[in-house]
Amino acid sequence: MLPSSRRSFLKKLTCAGLAGAGLSAHGPAQAQAFPEAFSSFSVDVGPLKAKGLGPFADLVAQAALDELHRAFADRVNPRGPRFVLVITDVFLTPFPDAGSGFRGRDGGGGGSHDGMDGEALAVGPRGEILARHPQHGVLDVARRSTDPDEPGRAVALAQFYVQWLRRRL
DSSP states (O other): OOOOOHHHHHHHHHHHHHHHHHHHHHHHHHHTOOOSOBSEEEEEOHHHHHTTOHHHHHHHHHHHHHHHHHHTTTSBOTTSOEEEEEEEEEEOOSOTTTTSTTTOTTSSOOSEEEEEEEEEEEEOTTSOEEEEEEEEEEEEEOOOTTSOOHHHHHHHHHHHHHHHHHHHO
16 A cells, blocks of 8 residues: 555545534534424514614514514414524614615615624423524615615515525524
């Protein structure tokens, strides 16, 4: 048998490391797999209310809850865990047209984005968290700065966020 070259040794070592990383990466992913069906849906905007967003947080919660019921309507089972969406942060850009007018130079929006952070939780009957899925959602904004419509943008952002959850889960 010929002695291995340094290159082939490093290649084997790298492949072994990647294979080991793949095994460890699949373990937690299986443990965190979301169930196929849920008994109920709720939205927690406590973190937003703690930041002083009161009625705005309630608007976001209601929009997200309505979209959860619509998007996950085919995944309801009374014996499943509860689906809890915790919304931790909402960012609405103060310059929805990015200062370049409604259409921008390239014909698209001005490049401004609204964003939302949160986490979807599958909660068992005793309150234990069975699975979690953190997510950051970003939505392009194409509005005139003279008509920013923050409530409408917040509702659209919450709906978009839940639709992405549906795709991911």
